[in-house]
Amino acid sequence: MASNGKVITCRAAVAYGPGQPLVVEQVQVDPPQKMEVRIKILFTSICHTDLSAWKGESEAQRAYPRILGHEASGVVESVGEGVIDMKEGDQVVPIFNGECGDCIYCKSSKKTNLCGKFRVNPFKSVMNSDGKVRFRNKDGIPIYHFLNTSTFSDYTVVDSACLVKIDPHAPLDKMTLLSCGVSTGLGAAWNTADVQTGETVAVFGLGAVGLAVVEGARTxxxxxIIGVDINPEKRIKGKRFRKNHKCEAIGITDFINPKEIDVPVHEKIREMTEGGVHYSFECAGNMEVLREAFLCTHDGWGMAIVLGIHPTPTLLSLHPMELFDGRRIVASVFGDFKGKSQLPLFAKQCMAGVVKLDEFITHRLPFEKINEAFQLLLDGKSLRCLLHL
Known part of the structure; x- marks a missing residue:
């Protein structure tokens, strides 16, 4: 391409301060350095992690100006020195939890999906190779990166470890969901919990990640599959994942609104499931909800999986002796998927219809209306609003 090795001027949505509307403006994007890739973003979407960062809810998210965004899909524009697994024109999905393939973590097989160099790190705001940024605004002011990706831009530069090459025939709009939400939720059901036929599940928080857990448990x-949410509209969204009225596990089978019952949620769930569910998934990022999720699992074998982001310093109220009842509590990062190794197969499974992705895309807007998309998520009206660039 004519742009290879050159600075590209393009649009980006820049965050200049917590809670301030994103500014869609011209920025300069440097060419990729060693083991980096510059990609043309075609679709991007917004998740609650972007929303939390935009609000500046933790110290890690207060680097400004910054280009947010971490769910996207696009094509390779150019590659830096040393990149051999991708070339110009390849369809790709960026991932916030990278995989270098060489460190002791990446070589750990099934022990972890974290990477020693490129794991998710909210404090990181520069590139790995030289500790510098690849973005500047029209005044030459450096613009910080976000979660290894920064996808709210026509073009972005990422480490090759944070980019997955996918099937050239894959529908890129739907593949955007694999960058975070769907992979995180569904992977937690498949990989972290390894839900088996006939087992029981409770999902706390029916946003996109929660409903991805539902989809994983369904498959x-x-x-x-018990859905728990204080928003009564989520009952309907959860039921959309049901095909028919047969007694098979399609979508949520039961719904609980904590505001509509007069006992703690965990007591209600234990009553419904003869002592508790096999697995619970906390997708709300709320400490009280997490405790309910832990207590609603069956003693002896229950497992609570943490997926929600908890930005506050508040600690979990948990007595060590409660663990002697056999219940466990673990966290799942990116659904325990190893991104570069396992996401290409997952993408093909989605293409084959094993996983239903259409239901997650509730809105579509042009990129310049990104602030409207943020408001839809803030108001709880969207699961994923897909922005096309």
Whole structure:
């Protein structure tokens, strides 16, 4: 391409301060350095992590100016020195939790999906190779990176470890969801919990990640999938994942609104499931909800999986002796998927219809209306609003 090795001037949505409307303006994007890739973003979407960062809810998210965004899909524009697994024109999905393939973490097989160099790090705001940024605004002011990706831009530069090459025939709009939300939720059901046919599940928080857990449990044949949310509209969204009225595990089978019952949620769930569910998934980022998720699992074998982001310094109220009842509590990063190794196969499974992605895209808007997309998520009206660039 004529732009290879040159600075590209393009649009980006820049965050200049917490809670301030994003400014869609011209920025300069440097060419990729060693082991980096510059990509043309075609689709990007917004998740609650972007929303939390935009609000500046933790110290890690207060680097400004900054280009947010971490769910996207696009094509390779150019590659830096040493990149051999991708070339210009390849369809790709950026991932916030990278995989270098060489460190002791990446070589750990099934022990972890973290990477020693490129794991998710909210404090990181520059590139790995030289500790510098690849973005500047029209005044030459450096613009910081976000979660290894910064996808709210026509073009972005990422480390090759944070980019996955996918099937050239894959529908890129839907593949955007694999960058975070769907992979995180569904992977937690498939990989972290390894839900089996006939087992029971409770999902706390029915946003995109929560409903991805529901979809993962559905595909594994869970006998009961209990959705928990204080928004009554989420009952309808959860039921959309049901095909028919047969007694098979399609979507949520039961819904609980904590505001509509007069007992703690965990007591209600234990009553519904003969002592508790096999697995619970906390997708709300709320400490009280997390405790309910832990207590609603069955003693002896129950497992609570943490997916929600908890930006506050508040600690979990948990007595060590409660763990002697056999319940466990773990966290799942990116659904325990190893991004570069396992996402290409997952993308093909989605293309084959194993996983239903259409239901997650509730809105579509042009990129310049990104602030409207943020408001839709803030108001709880969207799961994923897909922005096309």
């Amino acid at each position: 594994r044949g869970a006998s009961k």
